[in-house]
Amino acid sequence: MSAPSQSRTPAPAWLVEPDDANALAPLVWPESAxxxxxxxxxxxxxxxxxxxxxxxxxLWVLDEDEVRTRAHRALDAFRAAAALHGVQARVYYAGKAFLSAEVVRWVTEEGLAVDVCTGGELAVALAAGADPARIGFHGNNKSVAELEAAVEAGVGSIIIDSLIEIERLAAIVGRRGASQAVLLRVNSGVHAETHAFLATAHEDQKFGFTLQDAPAAAARIRQLEGLQLVGLHCHIGSQIFGTAGFEESAARIVELHAELLSGGELPVLNLGGGFGIAYTSVDDPTPLEELAAGIADAVARQCEVRGIPMPNLAFEPGRAIVGRAxxxxxxxxxxxxxxxxxxxxxxxxxxxxxxxxxxxxxxxxxxxxxxxxxxxxxxxxxxxxxxxxxxxxxxxxxxxxxxxxxxxxxxxxxxxxxGAYCISLASNYNHVPRxxxxxxxxxxxxxxxxxESIQDLLARDAGLTLTPTEGIDMPVLSERSESK
The missing domain is CATH 2.40.37.10 (Lyase, Ornithine Decarboxylase; Chain A, domain 1)
Incomplete structure (x- = not known):
C-alpha cells in the first residue's frame, strides 16, 4: 500500500489508498463477513x-452470533480478571448503545446485566424479561415517574446523579416503605477519548458529582432511611483504546472510596465502559482481556497502597458488545x-x-x-x-x-x-422513515x-385525518417494514 499524495488528493493523513478496494478490513466487519x-x-x-x-x-443488519460472542467474551474476561484478586465482576450491557427486546434477551442469556437510562429503556428491558435485580438505572434527570417505576420494579441499583435526586428517591422509598440500593456517580477529572486522555482538577459537565462534592452527597444518602449506598460509579469517556485513562481514574476513585469507608461498607466499584471498537482499517482496539486485566490490576494496586480491601467491580461495555455486529x-x-x-x-x-x-x-x-x-x-x-x-x-x-x-x-x-449509537440516535429528519x-x-x-412507512409518519400528524393505510402510495417504503 502507498500513501496518497496530499498535494493531489483531499484524503486525510490516516487514510491509505488500498491495493484492493474490495477487501474487508479485519476487526471492522462482523467475523461472519x-x-x-x-x-x-x-x-x-x-x-x-x-x-x-x-x-x-x-437496512440495519445485526449479526446475533457476533453480539452473543462479544457478550460472553466480555463476561469471561472481566470475571477472570477480578477473580485473580479475589473479587467478583458484573458486566452490564449499556442499553444506550442499542436496545431492543431481542438484544436484551441475547445479552442476558449470555450472563450480562442491563444498564438503562430512561423510563423507555427500563420498560424495554423489563418487557423483554430482564431480571430487575440485574438492572442498573442511570440518568442525570430521572423523573419522579421514572424513579417510581424503577423502585416498583425492584431495580437492582440506581445511580445517583444529583442532590435533588437523592431527596426525590428518598421520598419515593419512604412512601413505599421500600429499600433501594444506590451508587454515587463521581467525576474523576479524567477525560479519555480513543488512545489519549486528559486529567484535570475540575469537571464542567452535566453528569455526576465532583470528587470534592461526593463525600457530602454520600453522607446525605447514608442519613436517609431506605437508601443503601453500595458503591461508586465513574465513566471517563467513549471509544477508548488502552488502559492509561482507566488507571489514572482508578487512582482518584479508589482514594475517594477509601475515604468513604469510614462511614460504612462500599462493596461495589463501577468503572463504566467506553471501550473502543474499530471503525476504520487503522483503528486498533484494545482486546477486552487486556482491558479487563489492566483495569483490575490498577484497582488492586491502589487498594493495596491504601491498605483497604478491593471492592467487587462492574463494567458497562455497550459499544464493545454490539458495535461491530x-x-x-x-x-x-x-x-x-x-x-x-x-x-x-x-x-x-x-x-x-x-x-x-x-x-x-x-x-x-x-x-x-x-x-x-x-x-x-x-x-x-x-x-x-x-x-x-x-x-x-x-x-x-x-x-x-x-x-x-x-x-x-x-x-x-x-x-x-x-451496531452502536446509530439505531439509537435515529430520527425522522426530513420525514424519512426509520x-x-x-x-x-x-x-x-x-x-x-x-x-416505518410514510403512512406511519402521516398517522402521527394530528392535522391530518388519514388512517395509517391511507395517503400516498409508497409501496417500497411501506413494504420494507414487513418480513416477506
Missing part, C-alpha cells in the same frame, strides 16, 4: 443482495465529481439514507468505512465521500473512503460497525425492530 464466489458481501451466511431484495434499503446497507442514488482547490477532486456518492440513520458523523465527526456489497471490481480505487439524502451539508455517512472508481447509481453499499432492524443467525434473517 465474507465475499462469495460472485463477489457479493455475505453476512451471517446470507448475501447482502438477498437482504436488499427481501427488506429493501436502507452491525452493518448498514444502502443503495447508491447518484454520484458527483467535485473539483477542489489545487486541482484535486472528490467523488460524492449519495445513498438513500444518511444522518437520520447514522447521526454520529454529524454529531462527533466520527469516521466510518464502506464497501460495495453486491460485486467486486478491478477499477482503480477512487477517493469518495459517502453522503445522505438530507438537506444538510453535514449529512455525511463516510467522510473519506476508497471505493472502486466505477461505483455507480444502483450499487449496493455496506457501512460496517454501525429502517427496520434485521437480525441474522444460522443463515436465517428476521425483523427484530419493524421499519
Amino acid at each position: 465474507v465475499r462469495d464466489a460472485d463477489g457479493a458481501l455475505v453476512l451471517g451466511g446470507i448475501p447482502a443482495t438477498a437482504l436488499q431484495e427481501r427488506f429493501g434499503t436502507p 452491525g452493518v448498514t446497507l444502502y443503495e447508491v442514488g447518484t454520484t458527483k465529481s467535485v473539483e477542489l482547490d489545487g486541482g484535486a477532486t472528490r467523488l460524492y456518492v449519495s445513498v438513500d439514507g444518511g444522518m437520520s440513520d447514522n447521526a454520529r458523523p454529524a454529531l462527533y465527526g466520527a469516521d466510518f468505512s464502506a464497501r460495495i456489497a453486491a460485486r467486486t471490481s478491478d477499477a482503480p480505487p477512487t477517493l469518495v465521500r459517502v453522503v445522505g439524502k438530507h438537506c444538510e451539508s453535514g449529512d455525511i455517512v463516510v467522510d473519506a473512503e476508497y471505493l472502486p472508481g466505477d461505483v455507480a447509481p444502483g450499487d449496493l453499499l455496506a457501512v460496517p460497525a454501525t 429502517p427496520p432492524v434485521v437480525a441474522l443467525r444460522g443463515g436465517e434473517a428476521r425483523v427484530i425492530v419493524r421499519g
